[in-house]
Amino acid sequence: MNIFKRYMTPLLVSAGLLAMAALAGCGGGGDQGREPILGLPGATLSSLAITPATATVAIGAGQQFTAIATYSDGSSQDVSAKAAWTSATPAAATVNASSGVAAGVTAGNSNITATFGGKSAAAQLTVSPATLTAIAITPLTPSIAVGGTQQFAVSGSFSDGATRDVTAVSVFASASPATASMDAGGLALGKIAGTAQITATTGTLTASTVLTVTPAVLLSIAVTPQNPTVLIAATRQLAVIATYSDSSTADVTSGSTFVSATPASSSVASGGLVTGVSAGTSVMTASFSGKTAGTTVTVPAATLVSIAVTPGTASIAVGGVQQFVATATYSDNSNAIITNSAIWTSGTVANAAVLNTGIATGIAAGTSSITATAAGQSGSALLTVTSVAIPPVINPINLGRAAPFGVLAGTSITNNSGGTTLITGDVGSPSQTVDPTQAAGFNNYKSGAILAGAMTDLQAAITDGNSRICDVTFAGGIDLGGQTFGPGVYCYAGAISITGTLTLNGPGVYIFRTALTLNSTVNSVVALNNGATADNVTWLPVGPTTLAANSVFKGNILGQSAAITVGDNTTLLNGRVLTAAAVTLRNNQITK
Numbered sequence: 001m002n003i004f005k006r007y008m009t010p011l012l013v014s015a016g017l018l019a020m021a022a023l024a025g026c027g028g029g030g031d032q033g034r035e036p037i038l039g040l041p042g043a044t045l046s047s048l049a050i051t052p053a054t055a056t057v058a059i060g061a062g063q064q065f066t067a068i069a070t071y072s073d074g075s076s077q078d079v080s081a082k083a084a085w086t087s088a089t090p091a092a093a094t095v096n097a098s099s100g101v102a103a104g105v106t107a108g109n110s111n112i113t114a115t116f117g118g119k120s121a122a123a124q125l126t127v128s129p130a131t132l133t134a135i136a137i138t139p140l141t142p143s144i145a146v147g148g149t150q151q152f153a154v155s156g157s158f159s160d161g162a163t164r165d166v167t168a169v170s171v172f173a174s175a176s177p178a179t180a181s182m183d184a185g186g187l188a189l190g191k192i193a194g195t196a197q198i199t200a201t202t203g204t205l206t207a208s209t210v211l212t213v214t215p216a217v218l219l220s221i222a223v224t225p226q227n228p229t230v231l232i233a234a235t236r237q238l239a240v241i242a243t244y245s246d247s248s249t250a251d252v253t254s255g256s257t258f259v260s261a262t263p264a265s266s267s268v269a270s271g272g273l274v275t276g277v278s279a280g281t282s283v284m285t286a287s288f289s290g291k292t293a294g295t296t297v298t299v300p301a302a303t304l305v306s307i308a309v310t311p312g313t314a315s316i317a318v319g320g321v322q323q324f325v326a327t328a329t330y331s332d333n334s335n336a337i338i339t340n341s342a343i344w345t346s347g348t349v350a351n352a353a354v355l356n357t358g359i360a361t362g363i364a365a366g367t368s369s370i371t372a373t374a375a376g377q378s379g380s381a382l383l384t385v386t387s388v389a390i391p392p393v394i395n396p397i398n399l400g401r402a403a404p405f406g407v408l409a410g411t412s413i414t415n416n417s418g419g420t421t422l423i424t425g426d427v428g429s430p431s432q433t434v435d436p437t438q439a440a441g442f443n444n445y446k447s448g449a450i451l452a453g454a455m456t457d458l459q460a461a462i463t464d465g466n467s468r469i470c471d472v473t474f475a476g477g478i479d480l481g482g483q484t485f486g487p488g489v490y491c492y493a494g495a496i497s498i499t500g501t502l503t504l505n506g507p508g509v510y511i512f513r514t515a516l517t518l519n520s521t522v523n524s525v526v527a528l529n530n531g532a533t534a535d536n537v538t539w540l541p542v543g544p545t546t547l548a549a550n551s552v553f554k555g556n557i558l559g560q561s562a563a564i565t566v567g568d569n570t571t572l573l574n575g576r577v578l579t580a581a582a583v584t585l586r587n588n589q590i591t592k
Contacts (some may be wrong), residue, residue: 237482323486400457
């Protein structure tokens with residue numbers, strides 16, 4: 001390896017010799033005025049030494065000198081980058097004033113001196129009369145992936161028959177910097193797939209090679225969440241996130257295979273949905289494109305004692321659908337939604353059919369008992385099928401004067417400078433670090449009656465949402481990922497998280513309330529099916545909301561007094577971010 005490449009600045013050659021002006025050869029400057037780096041407290045600088053003490057280079061070649069400081073406590077330190085370097089005879093050899101890299105100019109000798117902390121030391125450099133006759137760049141046929149790097153080196157052939165490393169005194173260039181960029185030390189970075197000619201110039205001599213940049217390669221995968229707890233008959237969606245050589249990430253859950261080490265404790269479906277079977281632990285291993293990762297699932301010893309199916313009564317027209325939710329209660333008084341793992345049956349199949357996801361369909365006018373069964377327990381709800389559609393019972397939440405806003409913050413909006421945030425809707429906040437970019441026809445309010453009115457109506461909407469009667473009440477938190485929900489009011493005492501995909505199925509109003517936080521994981525999705533609309537989806541967290549990077553979120557987030565953070569490249573297509581506190585944005589697309 002070339003010992004000069006990370007210190008030497010490029011030099012130009014004129015008339016076959018290297019003009020070392022770029023090295024600031026004989027000038028002063030440097031760092032002798034700075035405080036020395038001390039060893040232990042109270043230690044002082046005792047001496048300074050240069051290595052090597054003597055060296056010989058050819059004309060056009062370089063030599064790295066190193067300055068070593070020794071302190072009164074016996075410690076020593078490399079201070080080459082902090083010392084001031086000078087050449088006594090710059091006509092023979094120059095030295096970079098701040099790095100200690102010397103280069104031969106003409107045959108002769110020069111003392112190279114380093115000064116640091118009031119101490120000085122010198123080394124002797126001899127420049128032989130040999131001249132540079134040819135150069136070669138290596139490697140000859142390099143290939144890297146997008147995001148990868150390649151270090152190039154240049155070797156020089158001299159008139160005395162010697163071959164030396166001249167990387168430090170070479171100038172590098174990429175003919176296609178969009179494909180691969182080059183730094184001054186000869187390090188290439190792959191940016192996009194393709195080829196780029198890499199050229200090294202040393203004096204008047206040049207050498208080149210072609211660098212091939214291949215598509216980004218998979219470096220690793222990770223399973224999330226790590227070490228989850230899943231109750232008996234409950235489910236938890238696992239997600240697999242891939243990281244590539246260009247630092248990008250992608251959700252590869254659908255293309256991964258999953259294996260449970262102990263399926264008697266917890267099983268896992270092909271899509272990564274884990275089901276608790278019996279008390280114990282099991283390692284879940286995911287595999288994707290030759291990479292593996294795992295997580296440990298724990299199933300507590302609590303037993304399932306009852307199942308409740310909600311809504312308890314429902315009515316749909318012939319051909320209509322109704323999403324039922326099965327909630328299990330356990331011996332430790334905990335709860336879990338087991339909709340996806342329960343066995344669903346219809347008591348009168350001539351009137352209604354039910355899928356294994358809890359979605360019932362009206363067949364003919366009449367009634368049917370819809371039953372969910374798991375771990376020896378059952379719960380039922382009554383479904384009435386009519387020949388005429390029944391309008392939804394729950395009215396949408398009225399946002400009033402807050403409705404025109406895509407982003408509304410009572411205290412401040414922090415938006416990244418130079419990003420790609422685009423708000424299709426009004427924006428309002430008294431303090432904005434960088435005004436978010438807005439689609440044409442919308443306004444940004446920082447004060448005045450319109451902003452004040454929107455904040456007032458936001459609080460009224462939050463009060464309305466919190467007053468709705470809960471269809472499902474949960475004593476703890478929940479991960480909604482991998483679940484399917486029908487219209488209703490869902491209330492949780494713990495945090496709401498979304499890992500993977502949450503599906504909202506069917507027309508009507510959806511209200512999700514949590515006494516704690518609302519969080520989504522990287523690449524999570526809120527999906528709307530069979531007539532569900534984002535305007536009728538409301539999220540009411542008491543605590544802060546954090547949407548992770550690259551998420552696709554739907555619905556209106558209404559924060560009473562807690563901050564909302566929208567992760568990098570997260571989109572809220574048909575949704576709003578409204579809070580009396582602060583909002584943080586980063587490269588987000590938000591359409592009200």
